[in-house]
Amino acid sequence: MINRLILLQSLDADGDLNNGIQITEAITEVVSENAGVISLDEAPEDFRTSLESVLATLEEGDAFTDPDPRPRRVREAADAVRHFERNLSEGVIVETTAGDLQGFGPDEDTWQFLGVPYGKPPVGDLRWQPPQPAEPWDGVRLATSWADQSAQNPTLESVNEGGMSEDSLYLNITTPRDADNLPVMVWFHGGSFSILSGNSMQYNNPDSLTTRGVVLVTVNHRLGPFGYIAHPLLTDESDYGGSGNYGQMDLVLALQWLQDNIAAFGGNPDNVTIFGQSGGGGKVYSLMNSPLATGLFHKAIVQSGSSPLDPESTPESSLADAEAIGTALFERLGVNTLEEARSLSWTDITQADLNDDIPRQTYRPNVDYYYQTKTYHQNVEDGMPSDVPLMAGATDGDYDSLRAALPIWLTQRSEQYQSDQFVYVFSRVPDGWDALGLKSCHGCELPYLFNYPAGMVQNYLLGLVLTPGGDQPEIGDLNGNGVSGTDGDTADIFASMAYGAEDEAVADLTMTFWTNFAKNGDPSTGSLAWPGYTLFNNTFMHIGPGGDAVVESGLEDALE
Secondary structure (H helix, E strand, O other): OHHHHHHHHHHOOOOOHHHOOOOOHHHHHHHHHOHHHOOOOOOHHHHHHHHHHHHHHHHHOOOOOOOOOOOOOOOOHHHHHHHHHHHHOOEEEEEOOOOEEEEEEEEOOEEEEEEEEOEOOOOHHHOOOOOOEOOOOOOEEEOOOOOOEEOOOHHHHHHOOOOEEOOOOEEEEEEEOOOOOEEEEEEEOOOOOOOOOOOOOOOOOOOOHHHHOOEEEEEOOOOHHHHOOOOHHHHHHOOOOOOOOHHHHHHHHHHHHHHHHHHHHOEEEEEEEEEEEOHHHHHHHHHHOOHHHOOOOOEEEEEOOOOOOOOOOOHHHHHHHHHHHHHHHHHHHOOOOHHHHHHOOHHHHHHHHHHOOOOHHHOOOOOOOOOOOOOHHHHHHHOOOOOOOEEEEEEOOOOHHHHHHHHHHHHHHOOOOOOOEEEEEEOOOOHHHHOOOOOOOOOOOHHHHOOOOOHHHHHHHOOOOOOOOOOOOOOOOOOOOOOOOOOOOHHHHHHHHOOOHHHHHHHHHHHHHHHHHHHHOOOOOOOOOOOOOOOOOOEEEEEOHHHOEEEEEOHHHHOO
């Protein structure tokens, strides 16, 4: 049975399992000709190996139509089984403006919808163009398979779920089965503006925020050189005299889609909170500065995503700087026209950046006179397009630059800001890592926020868990299997944390704070009042000590 699942899912013509497995005549013919090398009685790993030659033959004959130029790979056995189980589970059909969607039940309390299209694939002539709404479909479209992650450094594909291509304008929805007009929380993933994905087991954990009475949405969008470049040729081509911000426009389109459709999933389109960490926090603040996003959300949370505002920046200099980045990209690619640039594969573009060691922080939003009409500093002075209740904070072991930036950012903005602001410092680490002298790393609040302790393991593997000296802590061979945690044994990494009851209490409290803010614009609980931040009181919530949280003042000292 497992081998049949591997075979059928590997042979799907367009690689999109949500529109059904499509086996064309050309694929059938090649498989029939190679029947002698396919034995369903083999062990799954041996079967996968024997299937590789068949897929190679199909690739040579251009039998596959998916948007990934890389050779088709044989489906992993575990992925094939999980997809099959999702389709066998109890399902539900929801009507959207583009067509009907069939989700599945990851547990008895929740419905989940994976790979929901909100935009037309931004490929070909649509590369570096504002996004267009998804095409409608006939019948019922499945929402049981992860869509592709957005094009980026291909070596990062295994960090999250699904394949990778430019066809990535999809979102995921997790909602209580009895949801009715619930607050909606829309998550934007981190990774600067260049890498990673919303297709994460952690971010879409059904045993997290939705257990507190909210609908959870995670969004994928264009990244890096596909979502955040400007170029003089693109500026000339546009009808608004600017370019850039295509990834941010994707997020606007996703929020518009939610306004039209989230009620069908039990969400309240008039109570939408956008939140994100690191680059995701930057995406949140960018949307707060965009007139295109005004009215599409009602609260915002910026986690480790603040940076000082530049009072010297002008709209002209912002666009010119972004155009210089795009010009340098075209030079690396050896192209002179948009037609040439749009004819390249996405892997040509990502490889050019890898060859030249282009930092992922290169790509970011800019003034384009359409999505963003003013600089961030100008918006503070003139009034934010979205002056909404705001939560913001950082971890006590965050990057030095982010810890230093938060007080400066608040000082620059708070006098003019009209809505309530709530500030936090997160410091909880599991006892085992506390004993190693570790602080809460960049992103180390997320396993608590999403009730997913295994997320700490990924943080370690991504090099985010560091000693005060900036080194990765040594983790030994705790289970005696011959591979240490330092060498990548995930069981050793997890065991080294000694994640326990106090961690569970902090996860419970963190989810309560965040969802209370989404519900009411105030994160306070019944037993713990969280005062709003002002320049006068300099007050913040310290989350973590002793498995609890305490109100403190003196933000700069707490983040030293």
